[in-house]
Amino acid sequence: MPESPRETQSAPVTMPFDRSTYFDPPPRLAEYRRESPIRRLAFTDGHLGWLVTGYDTARAVLADPRFSNRDAFLHPIVPPEFTNPLQTGGFPPSFFLFTDPPDHTRYRKPLTGHFTVRRMRLLQERVAQIVEERLAEMERLGPPLDLVAEFALPIPSLVICELLGVPYTDRAAFQRDSRLLTDFTTTAEEAAAALGSLGGYLYELILRKRATPTDDLLGELASAEGFTVEEIIGMSMLLLIAGYETTANLLGLGTLALLDNPGQLALLRDDPSVADGAVEELLRHLSVVTVGSTRSATEDVEIGGHTIAAGETVVVSLAAANRDPLRFDSPDDLDLTRQAPGHLAFGHGIHQCLGQQLARIELKIAFPALIRRFPGLRLADPGAPIPVRTYATVHGVERLPVTW
Numbered sequence: 324m325p326e327s328p329r330e331t332q333s334a335p336v337t338m339p340f341d342r343s344t345y346f347d348p349p350p351r352l353a354e355y356r357r358e359s360p361i362r363r364l365a366f367t368d369g370h371l372g373w374l375v376t377g378y379d380t381a382r383a384v385l386a387d388p389r390f391s392n393r394d395a396f397l398h399p400i401v402p403p404e405f406t407n408p409l410q411t412g413g414f415p416p417s418f419f420l421f422t423d424p425p426d427h428t429r430y431r432k433p434l435t436g437h438f439t440v441r442r443m444r445l446l447q448e449r450v451a452q453i454v455e456e457r458l459a460e461m462e463r464l465g466p467p468l469d470l471v472a473e474f475a476l477p478i479p480s481l482v483i484c485e486l487l488g489v490p491y492t493d494r495a496a497f498q499r500d501s502r503l504l505t506d507f508t509t510t511a512e513e514a515a516a517a518l519g520s521l522g523g524y525l526y527e528l529i530l531r532k533r534a535t536p537t538d539d540l541l542g543e544l545a546s547a548e549g550f551t552v553e554e555i556i557g558m559s560m561l562l563l564i565a566g567y568e569t570t571a572n573l574l575g576l577g578t579l580a581l582l583d584n585p586g587q588l589a590l591l592r593d594d595p596s597v598a599d600g601a602v603e604e605l606l607r608h609l610s611v612v613t614v615g616s617t618r619s620a621t622e623d624v625e626i627g628g629h630t631i632a633a634g635e636t637v638v639v640s641l642a643a644a645n646r647d648p649l650r651f652d653s654p655d656d657l658d659l660t661r662q663a664p665g666h667l668a669f670g671h672g673i674h675q676c677l678g679q680q681l682a683r684i685e686l687k688i689a690f691p692a693l694i695r696r697f698p699g700l701r702l703a704d705p706g707a708p709i710p711v712r713t714y715a716t717v718h719g720v721e722r723l724p725v726t727w
């Protein structure tokens with residue numbers, strides 16, 4: 324029997340991943356949002372949950388304490404052969420992104436003082452120095468080079484390493500592990516190995532810091548009362564992974580977006596007053612944490628005329644919400660002069676990004692410095708496709724070969 328339009332509209336969909344451009348979310352998300360800001364989503368393990376694509380609905384779900392973020396409720400949205408723990412759980416219990424109050428409050432509260440606007444301003448000079456050093460190194464190496472390897476990845480990695488007190492010389496191992504842990508295509512064996520190796524690395528480091536205290540965030544945590552070594556491992560694992568993967572991908576993809584929009588690039592290069600708004604717009608437009616926020620109802624919740632039953636899981640597409648035309652005029656345009664506060668690139672509610680002020684400082688310094696130092700910056704091979712991360716929690720380019 325043919326389905327009626329109403330039935331077709333409310334039929335469960337699967338999570339779309341295919342993009343038609345480097346910058347826009349999968350086009351099917353916009354179609355779904357046009358039909359309804361919230362609709363049924365079929366998870367790949369058979370669970371029937373919900374997909375949120377509208378801005379207001381996204382904020383409503385993320386701010387509602389009746390939704391849990393515990394990974395015990397997670398259901399996968401990618402094909403079953405991919406078993407990344409961000410999809411199915413497995414992180415240590417103190418990896419506090421996946422906790423609810425009161426545990427969440429206990430783990431997050433002692434860290435908030437380290438990430439305030441004031442504390443981050445004190446870091447500004449050091450970040451600028453790190454950016455200058457990377458630019459000088461790019462100059463030394465000469466074109467063409469991979470902007471991801473020489474600029475986008477090292478800057479946030481160096482900054483978070485210094486802040487946490489993780490030796491940057493150890494980056495090869497933790498970058499490999501955290502990459503596996505944020506990629507949806509990781510197998511169960513790879514994920515277990517990466518969790519074991521990153522956990523073991525942090526364990527050794529924390530024990531060393533307990534024996535010989537250091538003046539950095541992990542040093543402080545290691546000697547703080549009230550947390551076991553296992554708890555500190557989970558907390559520092561989250562800080563380390565979240566602290567550079569996201570910013571690195573925004574620096575890489577953001578540079579590609581600027582090269583693709585020469586008028587906008589010129590605006591940012593020539594007018595320093597544009598930088599603050601430009602960074603917010605790049606965050607909104609690119610929404611590199613695309614399908615991050617997954618929540619599960621702990622009781623029946625009415626949202627947007629639908630009842631989310633207790634136990635049902637909701638995927639909030641931050642990327643789709645940030646392109647909602649009911650919230651942002653011409654949402655698909657990259658407009659660095661747009662005055663549009665309130666984007667959801669850092670999430671919303673109690674799990675809203677702890678490191679957002681740090682990310683802002685890095686991005687506000689790095690983008691203008693790059694395009695001023697290399698006014699002739701361009702793609703090394705404009706016709707060649709750029710490899711992107713399709714099945715990953717953080718969207719971005721794998722490599723960005725540039726010249727100048």
Ligand code: HEM
Nearest residue numbers: 419420565566569570612615616669670674676677678682
């Ligand atoms: C462009 C850069 C960044 C973006 C787009 C970003 C995005 C996000 C988003 C969307 C969430 C919320 C996820 C959810 O609700 O499920 C989040 C959480 C978090 N982010 Fe970021 N982030 C960035 C940079 C950073 C940096 C530099 C740090 C530094 C440590 C950081 C640390 C964290 C932590 C610890 C959480 C978990 C907060 C909690 O659960 O209470 N992030 N981030």
